[in-house]
Amino acid sequence: MSGTRVTGGGIWRVAGTIAWRSLHTYVRRPDLFVPSLVFPLIFLASFAGGLSALGSVPGFHFPAGYTAFQFVFVLCQSAMFAGLFTGFTLAFDFESGFARRLMLAAEDRRGIALGYALVALSRAAITLSVVTAVAVATGMRVTGDGVDVFGLYGLAALLVLVGYGWAAGVAFRFRSIQAGPLMQTPVFLIIFLAPVYVPLGLLKGWIHTVASVNPATAFLEAGRGLISGVHDHTALAYVCAVALIGLFGIWMLLGLRSAERST
Amino acid sequence: MLKTLRQPFQMFPIVFFPLILLAVNASGLRAATRLPGFPTHSYISFAIAVAFIQGGMFALINTGTNLAEDIESGFFNRLALTPLRRVSLIAGLLVGVAALGVLQSGVYILMGVIAGAHLEAGVGGALVILALGSLTAVGFGALGCAAALRTGSGEAVQGLFPLFFVFIFLSSSNLPRNLLRTGWFHTVATWNPISYLIEGFRSLFIYGWDGAALWRGFAVAIGLTLLALLAVAGAMNTRMQRT
Numbered sequence: 001m002s003g004t005r006v007t008g009g010g011i012w013r014v015a016g017t018i019a020w021r022s023l024h025t026y027v028r029r030p031d032l033f034v035p036s037l038v039f040p041l042i043f044l045a046s047f048a049g050g051l052s053a054l055g056s057v058p059g060f061h062f063p064a065g066y067t068a069f070q071f072v073f074v075l076c077q078s079a080m081f082a083g084l085f086t087g088f089t090l091a092f093d094f095e096s097g098f099a100r101r102l103m104l105a106a107e108d109r110r111g112i113a114l115g116y117a118l119v120a121l122s123r124a125a126i127t128l129s130v131v132t133a134v135a136v137a138t139g140m141r142v143t144g145d146g147v148d149v150f151g152l153y154g155l156a157a158l159l160v161l162v163g164y165g166w167a168a169g170v171a172f173r174f175r176s177i178q179a180g181p182l183m184q185t186p187v188f189l190i191i192f193l194a195p196v197y198v199p200l201g202l203l204k205g206w207i208h209t210v211a212s213v214n215p216a217t218a219f220l221e222a223g224r225g226l227i228s229g230v231h232d233h234t235a236l237a238y239v240c241a242v243a244l245i246g247l248f249g250i251w252m253l254l255g256l257r258s259a260e261r262s263t
Numbered sequence: 264m265l266k267t268l269r270q271p272f273q274m275f276p277i278v279f280f281p282l283i284l285l286a287v288n289a290s291g292l293r294a295a296t297r298l299p300g301f302p303t304h305s306y307i308s309f310a311i312a313v314a315f316i317q318g319g320m321f322a323l324i325n326t327g328t329n330l331a332e333d334i335e336s337g338f339f340n341r342l343a344l345t346p347l348r349r350v351s352l353i354a355g356l357l358v359g360v361a362a363l364g365v366l367q368s369g370v371y372i373l374m375g376v377i378a379g380a381h382l383e384a385g386v387g388g389a390l391v392i393l394a395l396g397s398l399t400a401v402g403f404g405a406l407g408c409a410a411a412l413r414t415g416s417g418e419a420v421q422g423l424f425p426l427f428f429v430f431i432f433l434s435s436s437n438l439p440r441n442l443l444r445t446g447w448f449h450t451v452a453t454w455n456p457i458s459y460l461i462e463g464f465r466s467l468f469i470y471g472w473d474g475a476a477l478w479r480g481f482a483v484a485i486g487l488t489l490l491a492l493l494a495v496a497g498a499m500n501t502r503m504q505r506t
Contacts, residue, residue: 057295189287205293
């Protein structure tokens with residue numbers, strides 16, 4: 001960007017360096033990676049275990065069972081939160097002064113945004129692998145085929161980028177960890193205003209109205225369709241995810257410009 | 264208390280976050296009332312009990328963070344050098360927490376009733392809820408003080424929040440224990456004291472006056488408060504030796 005020589009290789013060099021540094025920090029600090037692994041597991045345990053009786057509510061039909069039904073929610077939520085937590089890391093790096101030095105040193109500052117995106121995807125890969133392993137080990141049934149499962153994890157990867165795009169945009173603008181609630185709260189609300197516990201058809205009242213227009217509903221329904229092999233809104237979910245990535249990508253790059261101006 | 268009331272961003276999580284979660288969960292889980300054995304047809308009457316526990320946990324975070332800030336800024340050390348008795352340093356904070364506990368419990372009852380919750384135990388029950396809510400807030404607030412005195416770090420106190428949230432998740436917060444069909448979860452919820460605290464509040468909304476649920480709820484709140492005060496005393500001694 002301004003004042004820097006922009007080359008295609010420069011972006012990837014910067015991105016690779018940031019990704020390596022942040023992942024190195026992540027795996028060496030239990031205070032960072034333990035919560036990111038434990039909380040999805042707690043969600044899985046408390047929702048799939050504690051609410052399993054909901055699987056026998058009249059009108060609830062899900063071929064793969066209640067554990068798989070909730071697993072998809074945990075998968076989507078963990079994916080988006082992996083992106084959010086990377087936004088926290090970016091904000092923390094600004095607060096500590098590291099990101100400002102990075103802004104001065106980077107050949108191409110877009111590489112900074114790309115580097116943290118790679119961090120988000122790598123963190124998500126670790127978290128989602130552990131959550132999947134635990135779910136399968138505790139008897140989760142997957143009735144979709146290999147292509148469906150690949151589609152499910154592809155959707156999760158897009159959700160990582162959705163969460164990251166939003167959080168990075170906030171982090172670049174505020175450059176302080178104090179903006180954490182601003183990153184987290186909207187995503188938290190959007191996820192929970194979707195059919196988390198029962199299918200959309202069983203929701204009544206205002207929550208049904210809100211969930212019907214909430215993009216997170218498409219993500220959950222598509223994910224549940226893919227894991228069970230009974231496809232539901234898959235194309236819509238992918239279109240929504242790609243559109244949100246585009247939107248938040250612009251939001252993030254404008255945030256990067258704002259950070260450049262203040263550096 | 265004044266410190267909290269004067270900072271709206273501290274009041275927001277205490278008052279509104281539990282209510283937002285209540286609104287979301289009560290709507291999302293309403294289908295659970297169709298399960299055979301569910302004790303009421305109103306999920307909001309069932310779920311509102313959780314708001315009081317969440318309010319207590321926010322008391323933990325706010326009290327602990329405020330005290331940790333005072334420690335970090337050196338204000339607590341200066342107070343400790345004055346002739347004030349050690350007990351007064353913490354007792355003052357906890358009296359404020361108790362008053363906030365009454366206030367937030369009153370708001371939860373009012374908003375719950377407006378949203379359609381039915382308080383079976385009536386006005387007398389509301390007074391008992393205020394007392395139990397206040398005691399719960401003091402118990403959690405004292406835990407926050409112990410953490411702040413032990414660590415001297417607001418960040419460390421904030422880190423406790425998710426840990427305590429786990430206790431809510433692994434309890435009878437969303438379904439009654441007789442409907443927890445996954446064996447290990449039923450066992451964990453039965454051993455989890457938070458289940459009994461929730462059931463104490465819940466009994467007044469759903470059953471009216473249920474002596475067993477109430478004494479268990481109060482026993483957990485009193486036990487939590489006593490244990491937390493012991494932890495405060497221990498942490499206070501250590502901190503004073505450092506000062």
